[in-house]
Amino acid sequence: MRAPELREQIQHHTDLYYLADEPEISDAEFDELVQELRTIEARWPDLLTPDSPTQRPGGGVASTFAPVTHVVPMLSLDNAFSLEDLVAWGVRVERIISDPMRFVTEPKMDGLAISLLYENGRLVRGATRGDGVTGEDVTANVRTIASLPKRLQGADPPAVLEVRGEVFMPLSSFKELNRRQGEAELRLFANPRNAAAGSLRQKDASITASRDLDLFCYQLGAKEGGPKLTTHEQTLQWLLDLGFPVNPEIRSFTDIGGVHDFCTRMLAQRHDLGYEIDGVVIKVDELAQRDELGFTSRAPRWAIAYKFPPEEKTTLLRGIFVSIGRTGRATPFAQLEPVFVGGSTVGLATLHNQDEVARKDVRPGDTVIVRKAGDVIPEVVGPVLAKRPKGLRKWKFPTKCPICGTPLVRPEGEANTRCVNFSCPEKVVQRINYFTGRAAMDIEGLGEERVRQFVAAGLLEDAGDIFSLTVDALLPLERIGQKSAENLVAGIEASKSRGLARVLIGLGIRHVGPSAAQALARELGSMDAIEAASEEELAAVDGVGPVIAASIVEWFADANNGPVLRKLRAAGVSLLGPPKADTSDVEQTFAGLTFVLTGGLDGYTRDEAAAEISARGGKVTSSVAKKTGYVVAGASPGSKLAKAEQLGVTILDEAGFVDLLEHGPPFDDPDPDE
Ligand code: IVH
Numbered sequence: 001m002r003a004p005e006l007r008e009q010i011q012h013h014t015d016l017y018y019l020a021d022e023p024e025i026s027d028a029e030f031d032e033l034v035q036e037l038r039t040i041e042a043r044w045p046d047l048l049t050p051d052s053p054t055q056r057p058g059g060g061v062a063s064t065f066a067p068v069t070h071v072v073p074m075l076s077l078d079n080a081f082s083l084e085d086l087v088a089w090g091v092r093v094e095r096i097i098s099d100p101m102r103f104v105t106e107p108k109m110d111g112l113a114i115s116l117l118y119e120n121g122r123l124v125r126g127a128t129r130g131d132g133v134t135g136e137d138v139t140a141n142v143r144t145i146a147s148l149p150k151r152l153q154g155a156d157p158p159a160v161l162e163v164r165g166e167v168f169m170p171l172s173s174f175k176e177l178n179r180r181q182g183e184a185e186l187r188l189f190a191n192p193r194n195a196a197a198g199s200l201r202q203k204d205a206s207i208t209a210s211r212d213l214d215l216f217c218y219q220l221g222a223k224e225g226g227p228k229l230t231t232h233e234q235t236l237q238w239l240l241d242l243g244f245p246v247n248p249e250i251r252s253f254t255d256i257g258g259v260h261d262f263c264t265r266m267l268a269q270r271h272d273l274g275y276e277i278d279g280v281v282i283k284v285d286e287l288a289q290r291d292e293l294g295f296t297s298r299a300p301r302w303a304i305a306y307k308f309p310p311e312e313k314t315t316l317l318r319g320i321f322v323s324i325g326r327t328g329r330a331t332p333f334a335q336l337e338p339v340f341v342g343g344s345t346v347g348l349a350t351l352h353n354q355d356e357v358a359r360k361d362v363r364p365g366d367t368v369i370v371r372k373a374g375d376v377i378p379e380v381v382g383p384v385l386a387k388r389p390k391g392l393r394k395w396k397f398p399t400k401c402p403i404c405g406t407p408l409v410r411p412e413g414e415a416n417t418r419c420v421n422f423s424c425p426e427k428v429v430q431r432i433n434y435f436t437g438r439a440a441m442d443i444e445g446l447g448e449e450r451v452r453q454f455v456a457a458g459l460l461e462d463a464g465d466i467f468s469l470t471v472d473a474l475l476p477l478e479r480i481g482q483k484s485a486e487n488l489v490a491g492i493e494a495s496k497s498r499g500l501a502r503v504l505i506g507l508g509i510r511h512v513g514p515s516a517a518q519a520l521a522r523e524l525g526s527m528d529a530i531e532a533a534s535e536e537e538l539a540a541v542d543g544v545g546p547v548i549a550a551s552i553v554e555w556f557a558d559a560n561n562g563p564v565l566r567k568l569r570a571a572g573v574s575l576l577g578p579p580k581a582d583t584s585d586v587e588q589t590f591a592g593l594t595f596v597l598t599g600g601l602d603g604y605t606r607d608e609a610a611a612e613i614s615a616r617g618g619k620v621t622s623s624v625a626k627k628t629g630y631v632v633a634g635a636s637p638g639s640k641l642a643k644a645e646q647l648g649v650t651i652l653d654e655a656g657f658v659d660l661l662e663h664g665p666p667f668d669d670p671d672p673d674e
Contacts, residue, residue: 003047006037010053011545050622065136065201066638068127072221074113074164075132076298077281077305083260086282086306090256093284093302097292102285104232104252105262106218108305110193110276111168112200114142115221121157123150125636128200139636140600141200142167144209149243150602162221163244169196170275173212183437184505184513192276206605214275217244232285249273252285263306270308271343279307312371314384315339319364320351320395322402326430326508328418330408332357332397334368334380342372349378353415354397363392401426422560428462429455431508435463439514440506441495445488453477463506464567466492500527500577503568509555511548519543520552521577527565528575531556589664590618594627598641599634601654612661624649629665632657 010033034054041048048054080086094101113129126142127135142148145167152161169177174192181188189195199211217239220229229235233252240246249266253259263280270277284290284302293301316337322330332351339346349370351357360382362368367387368380400407401419403426410417419427433451436443446466454460457477459469469492474485504517504527512520523541524530530538530552538549555561568575595613597606597620604612609632610620624631624643631644631651644651652660 003037003040003044003052006033006040007049007052008546009033010037012547065128065138065203068115068125068130068135068137070115070127070129070133070135070221071162073132074115074129074135074221075295075300077303078296078299079279080304080306081309083263083306086263086304087256087260089304090259090282093293094256097284097289099286099289100254101289102231102233102252102254103256103259104236104250104283104285105259105266106250106281106283107247107266107273107277108279108281108307109166109168109216109247110191110278111166111196112193114138114165114167114200114215116142116148116163116165116217117222118152118157118161118163120159121152121154123148123635136201137636138200140205141202141208143600144205145213145215147245148215151243153243154241157242158224158226160222160224161226161242162223163217163239164219164221165215165217165244167196167200167213167215168192168275169199169211170214172274173214177211180439183434184439186513205600215245216247218247218281230287232283232287267308277308279305281305310371311342312369312381313339313341314367314369314387315346317362317364317366317368317380317383320357320362322398324401324403324419324424324426324430326427326434327510328401328420328424328427330398330401330417330419334362336368336370336380339370341370341378346370346372346378349380351380354410354417355415357395357397361394363388363395365389365392425455428460432460432463432466434508435506436466436495437506440502441498442502443488443495444491445484446491450488453479462564462567464564464571467496467567467571467573496571496573498574500525500575503527503573503575504530507555507561507564510551512552516544516548523577525577526575527569586615587664588617590616590629593618593629593665595620596622596624596628596631596640596644596649597634598631599637601632601634601657603654603658609657616661616664630657630660 010030013030013033037052038054041052041054078089080089090103115125115127115129115135116123117125117127123143124139125137126139127137129135143150169192171192174189174195177195178188189198195211196213199208199213202208218236220235220239227238229238236246236250251262253262259282266277266280282304284293290300290302295301318335318337320332320334322332324330332353334349334351336347336349351360351362360380362380362383365388366383368383371379371381397417398408401421401424404419404421404424406419406421406424408417409420421427429448429452432455433448435441436446436451443466451460454469454477459473460466469489471482471485471489474480474488475482499521501514501517501521504512504520505514519541520530520538524533535546535549535553538544538552539546541549590613595618597609601609613620618629621628624640624647626647626649628644628647628649631640631649632654633641633644633651634654641651643649
């Protein structure tokens with residue numbers, strides 16, 4: 001049977017993608033699997049199961065989002081790749097328009113275009129640009145952007161207003177996100193634009209919320225009501241008045257010379273803005289003049305994007321080395337003659353893995369081209385062959401771990417090569433460092449340098465040993481005074497009560513990220529219960545699945561992990577999950593009632609709403625039937641709303657739902673036994 005097989009495969013790849021560091025297939029291949037499953041389920045609805053990944057919008061499944069057709073298509077822009085091209089465009093436009101002109105210049109944000117729909121002043125939908133005609137509904141995700149107004153300011157909002165802008169990730173958020181990804185040994189994002197796009201397309205909006213996205217608005221789409229606007233500058237001012245963020249760098253000029261100078265200035269300042277731009281967008285200000293200029297098939301004639309030239313430099317590749325991570329992964333990196341590129345000095349650049357070095361064939365002694373990919377992460381593009389000194393040897397990936405000398409292993413079909421020695425000193429340092437890090441036990445003052453020092457001094461063999469560190473043991477070490485030793489020991493003591501989820505994260509069990517750790521802690525409640533659980537029982541935990549379950553079982557079966565567990569238990573580290581919410585005294589007002597949830601609620605996530613319902617004895621199902629008690633319809637409800645109307649099922653908005661939670665159903669309402 002193809003459907004169950006597809007479901008299993010999709011779940012497997014979802015786990016790998018969201019919770020592990022090593023996706024095995026591309027996003028496009030993943031979307032194909034989901035699409036195939038959707039097609040089968042549409043054709044044979046009997047095969048549809050309520051837990052199918054196609055039916056779980058809140059479950060962290062990257063299936064496709066609901067399509068949205070843009071009322072006014074979202075066009076692209078023509079590009080000018082040099083200032084000469086740009087000036088030529090300006091001259092052309094001025095020739096067509098005989099009256100005096102103004103040009104508005106805007107930084108070209110390197111993010112992704114978004115359409116925001118407001119009805120009577122309330123945000124009702126956010127959609128990506130997609131192919132310009134059809135985008136994806138990402139309402140729940142855009143709602144998490146703090147700077148985006150959920151309600152328009154002012155007394156008399158237009159009936160319909162569609163605002164367009166660019167969602168982006170500020171550089172500081174990008175760096176913090178990649179720091180966290182790196183700490184968890186998860187995939188790093190290549191640049192802020194990819195990170196923003198990935199964050200906006202999360203099926204779990206709480207992940208988007210943790211990513212700190214931002215937004216600048218620059219255009220109107222559909223509009224019914226509101227003031228009559230005659231220029232772009234007026235439009236931007238109105239957007240500001242309504243509460244939208246508008247880029248403060250925007251200027252206007254009466255001649256193309258001023259535009260030229262603005263572009264030169266932006267090019268010089270691009271790295272001081274706090275976010276990435278890849279050019280300048282120049283727009284004709286007067287809306288009547290825009291109408292006169294019109295459109296080509298893909299872009300307006302009244303605007304153009306001046307694209308900055310790519311930032312690349314050449315420098316000397318001094319050497320290629322290999323670093324060892326917590327899991328033993330051996331990552332080659334380039335040591336470069338420091339070079340200033342893309343706003344900062346670059347001395348090191350990752351070469352990712354064995355195949356990458358082979359593909360690029362860069363050799364120590366080569367002159368190489370260095371680029372800031374997306375202008376942030378330095379990348380070695382390749383060698384300048386014309387400058388290669390004679391007799392330069394091809395670089396060979398080491399066969400042994402550079403730290404402990406154990407032969408490196410590359411499992412068939414994998415891109416990564418690993419040191420498999422459990423006791424490799426570098427792995428020990430990285431494991432302990434991960435355990436004490438922010439995502440896990442968060443012990444202040446116990447960073448990589450200190451951990452390395454303590455391991456070298458023979459004080460630590462594994463993470464369990466940190467709980468036997470004493471002030472007296474630390475004092476003889478270099479750079480440690482009485483006060484810092486006391487603070488450190490106090491910090492370690494305090495971390496004992498962080499709880500099971502943090503400990504589970506810190507142990508670095510493959511594929512067990514924060515969400516799986518929390519699910520395990522919540523559902524199973526204790527380390528003992530997790531250890532005692534069978535693979536099937538673990539896989540049955542919502543948010544775990546077969547890949548993670550297998551990895552957990554393997555971890556407990558590995559004798560190497562015995563000591564750390566024993567030490568944690570002996571030290572009295574809390575290995576318990578959060579107390580289960582006591583619902584025994586909640587009145588079972590929804591006993592026998594089924595609910596269907598559709599659309600986003602302001603006050604509850606989908607899971608929270610479902611929890612409130614089940615705490616009162618109700619059931620949540622995914623499809624509307626005659627027997628359904630209530631359909632709770634939030635913002636942007638799906639087809640379930642129409643189905644409910646058709647079947648005459650009671651429909652509640654958010655206020656109605658809250659009221660029902662508080663007061664229970666009226667006595668003459670849907671009869672559960674009918
Ligand atoms: S105006 C019809 N203004 O660039 C004009 N676009 O290359 C629509 N972009 O899809 C776009 N900053 O994602 C405009 N200040 C800005 C922009 C901007 C970035 C992006 C946008 C658009 C792409 C076109």
